[in-house]
Amino acid sequence: MFRKILIANRGEIAMRIIRCCHEMGIDTVLAYSWEDRDSMAVSFSTEAVCIGPAPAAQSYLNQDALISAAKAYHCEAVHPGYGFLSENADFAEACEKNGLVWIGPTADMIRQMGDKQSARTLMKKNGVPVVPGSDGLVADPKEAALVAEKVGYPVLLKATAGGGGRGMRVAADADELEDAFREASAEADAAFGDGSLYLEKLIVNPRHIEVQIMGDSQGHICTLGERDCSMQRRNQKLIEESPARCLNARQRTALYKAALRAAKAAHYMSAGTVEFVLDHSGQFYFIEMNTRIQVEHSVTEMVTGIDLIREQIRVASGLPLSFKQSDVKLQGHAIECRINAENPEKNFAPCPGTISFLHMPAGFGVRVENALYPGCRVSPYYDSMIAKLIVHAPGRLAAIRKMRVALEEMTVEGIDTNINFLYLLMFNRDYMMGNFDTSFLAKDTSTLVRWDEESRKKFGRKAERKDRA
């Protein structure tokens, strides 16, 4: 087992990993940016080293500084968390070359799954249903048009080197195809240095269902249930839950089988997620595989009772999985809300600042993951998620009720957050009935936001004058 691990991340996931390591008797070295020098993770880590200034490119993405620091502090392994360098195959490889164990899959697995188009091809070869589309890349608009005619419009042109929703364009019909091709390719070239595209049928307003995978170095691979992450705003997940109540038993089994086949095809190791879209006819398709621990791993932990960070560390140190597939049973229902420092009424504009007052909810089946403390600063340099609020209850309605109470109790002052917005969602009829897909927030956000705004309007002449001012 490792004695010392370098954590190349920040915020709530840094705290999560530090806590897990300390529970396992492993010392931690937290690599932080100057901007995060007063963060909670710096205080709690066994040791901490400043590896660069605020901009991520010079700190959290600074491979040389991170590896130098890991070696100087005699770390045996590196945990990259999520985001930043967690899916950077070159960095994973550089760590291994420098005698640092990478806590995640191998660089080759990251590379293979990171190339979206080749991941698709691998899945197709192994009988995993993929979104109908091109066999490999489409070299030009003419080739794209031929494939589009075959699979049917609307279609999506996607960058093979892409991610985060960039380098993608929709073409609703043949007329839009050429422009869509050129724009997507240009954006992909600018963002990822590679303008190569492949084509997929656009699945309209799907649900997003993903399956958690965990593998060890001895060839054991298990599925750990699914998550429904359909509640998304601009391709960013807002609410995640497990299990996915929209699936029937047959669909769930088929999904797990497909995910396992996908993981086995990649000879996968460590934590990973196989992502699918579920269309309105109940058919699911593989879209991509995430070769890292994810933000929403906590949801799966609640329903399975398995500590995924701990498993990652165990597996990286050469130990086998601490459980068998038959040990994995989903109990109850878990929901996670991402708490963001943003103002829903100002089009979700990020709100960095200083937190003047803080109170977190607690109780049976209530879990909060964050790195906040009263007086802490929320930085403009990094993403706006400041906490994760997770609840677990015997059923979905009970979980929603618990989430309502927890959101009522959660108090963050000094910055704007989406707490009230999430609270309103917990009373939304469609959300409660499970009638939502990835288009929900795009359609209904303004109604919810306006409701809150309207409900705070004051009445009387003085108030009206103030409103008009």
Added chain:
Amino acid sequence: MNLTRDDISYLIREFGESDLSEMKITDEGTTFELKRKIERGAAANAAAVQPAETPVHPGPDAASPEAARPSEAKDDSSDEAVRAPLAGVFYRASKPGAVPYVEPGKHVEKGDIIGLIEAMKMMSEVPAPYAGTVKEIRAEDGVFTGYNDVLMTIVRD
């Protein structure tokens, strides 16, 4: 000047949270002054030392850096402290055995090289940010320095 009780509380709080050791406000014959002694450095109570790794001969790979917490180094007046522009192993000379770039007492012009920092075999020169005289060298030769750690103090001309 007219200081209310709130003003005084505010000033005391701000002073306490800053890294100043002295503050004096004078206005129309009235002076308000705050002074304190700051504990130097942080290495003593910061990191758990790794017993097995402590080397006999400190060298570039082997030296264990002291994990100083940045907010505890309160006695560096920002006027004199020269901080590491990047994280990496600090070297005082161009190569092992060579004469160090600077020693305490040496005068430097702005831009003169005062040390090197190496990260993954890439050497970066550290230039003097202003002309002055080197007072004290804080960073150790061959030891990893974090970003913004104080390398040395140079008194401005």
